[in-house]
Amino acid sequence: MKCIVNGKIVLPNQVLEDYAIIFDQKIQSIVPAKEIDNADYEIIDAKGKFVAPGLVDMHIHGYLGKDVSDGDEEGIRVMAAGIIQNGVTSWCPTTMTVSKQEIEAAFDSVRNVKNCGEYYGARILGVNSEGPFINPAKKGAQAEEHILRPDADFIIKHKDIVKLFTVAPEVDGAVECIEKVSQDTDVLVSMGHTNAGFDEANAGIKKGVRHITHLFNAMTALSHRSPGVVGAALASNDVSVELIADTFHVNQGLFGLIAKIKGSKLCLITDCIRAGGMPDGDYTLGGQPVHKEGIQCLMEDGTIAGSVLNLNQAVRNLYRNSALEFYEAIACASLNPAKALGSDKEIGSLEVDKRADMIITDESMDIEMTILDGEIRYSKGEVL
Numbered sequence: 304m305k306c307i308v309n310g311k312i313v314l315p316n317q318v319l320e321d322y323a324i325i326f327d328q329k330i331q332s333i334v335p336a337k338e339i340d341n342a343d344y345e346i347i348d349a350k351g352k353f354v355a356p357g358l359v360d361m362h363i364h365g366y367l368g369k370d371v372s373d374g375d376e377e378g379i380r381v382m383a384a385g386i387i388q389n390g391v392t393s394w395c396p397t398t399m400t401v402s403k404q405e406i407e408a409a410f411d412s413v414r415n416v417k418n419c420g421e422y423y424g425a426r427i428l429g430v431n432s433e434g435p436f437i438n439p440a441k442k443g444a445q446a447e448e449h450i451l452r453p454d455a456d457f458i459i460k461h462k463d464i465v466k467l468f469t470v471a472p473e474v475d476g477a478v479e480c481i482e483k484v485s486q487d488t489d490v491l492v493s494m495g496h497t498n499a500g501f502d503e504a505n506a507g508i509k510k511g512v513r514h515i516t517h518l519f520n521a522m523t524a525l526s527h528r529s530p531g532v533v534g535a536a537l538a539s540n541d542v543s544v545e546l547i548a549d550t551f552h553v554n555q556g557l558f559g560l561i562a563k564i565k566g567s568k569l570c571l572i573t574d575c576i577r578a579g580g581m582p583d584g585d586y587t588l589g590g591q592p593v594h595k596e597g598i599q600c601l602m603e604d605g606t607i608a609g610s611v612l613n614l615n616q617a618v619r620n621l622y623r624n625s626a627l628e629f630y631e632a633i634a635c636a637s638l639n640p641a642k643a644l645g646s647d648k649e650i651g652s653l654e655v656d657k658r659a660d661m662i663i664t665d666e667s668m669d670i671e672m673t674i675l676d677g678e679i680r681y682s683k684g685e686v687l
């Protein structure tokens with residue numbers, strides 16, 4: 304049995320001081336530090352830093368030069384091993400609107416890595432299929448020629464691996480698709496890349512939409528007489544929302560307001576592309592050229608093409624640009640996405656009987672250590 308001592312333990316509603324956390328693959332107990340006899344455990348000293356739940360990234364396309372849509376198993380492993388250094392312990396590899404064959408090849412590669420039975424890095428929860436059932440009018444960086452009419456059977460066929468998918472509720476066939484997928488599967492239906500008006504967005508929610516793909520980006524804006532998808536997302540208690548908190552996709556002055564409105568339904572994501580963790584330069588996204596400079600990735604026509612954000616940086620950006628407590632900012636990248644994905648019985652917070660997925664970090668989200676299923680998988684400056 305292992306035990307983390309000398310850490311500030313980040314729970315969903317508070318930070319505990321002078322407590323220790325005992326775990327094997329699962330969290331066994333959280334007890335007053337004075338009750339611990341160091342001789343009984345394999346001790347990990349948090350050196351006064353925070354012990355927080357491992358982060359959950361439900362929307363990430365690429366990292367370290369690799370892209371999920373490549374359909375390359377080795378690429379998935381490189382990504383999984385890379386993001387664990389940013390404190391991510393669970394993730395949803397995310398496909399783009401590429402050809403149906405390429406999407407299915409990507410599903411297969413994720414399925415194979417997930418089911419391989421050996422350690423490969425951050426745990427794969429399942430695929431986030433972003434498209435191909437979107438509106439060309441709000442395609443963003445998605446390739447128009449591969450956009451398809453919404454087809455529930457495609458999602459149902461792959462429900463063993465698809466955890467969530469994006470659909471524009473106003474396009475032909477979308478309402479039937481939303482209804483069927485939400486009735487027949489546990490797949491989370493997300494609304495995004497959409498030109499829906501307020502009423503169409505609300506109709507989608509009524510039929511089963513429960514999540515919003517990167518709130519504000521690639522959707523109808525909030526205007527007082529035409530509240531759009533953003534208005535519907537903020538007004539509804541039934542949908543969680545994704546936020547790319549890189550300070551570029553959405554102005555950071557809104558972070559606190561969004562958090563206040565959505566509360567435990569705010570999920571930080573990265574939407575990171577293959578340029579993440581790489582130097583400035585030219586890359587591709589879904590087969591299209593993009594240029595990375597600093598925190599910005601743009602297509603040739605100036606369209607924003609994903610981000611190079613890491614999830615620990617997203618937590619830092621949210622924390623620094625809002626009045627949220629540190630534990631609340633952490634929950635936006637752990638418990639909230641775990642809840643949205645229906646995985647919160649197992650992961651997302653430091654609670655007894657959940658998986659021992661933990662990070663040791665400071666308030667700047669500089670990750671010192673990442674623990675997955677009770678095993679140390681990253682320790683800053685050390686080769687494991």
Ligand SMILES: [Zn+2]
Nearest residue numbers: 362364433574
């Ligand atoms: Zn995306």
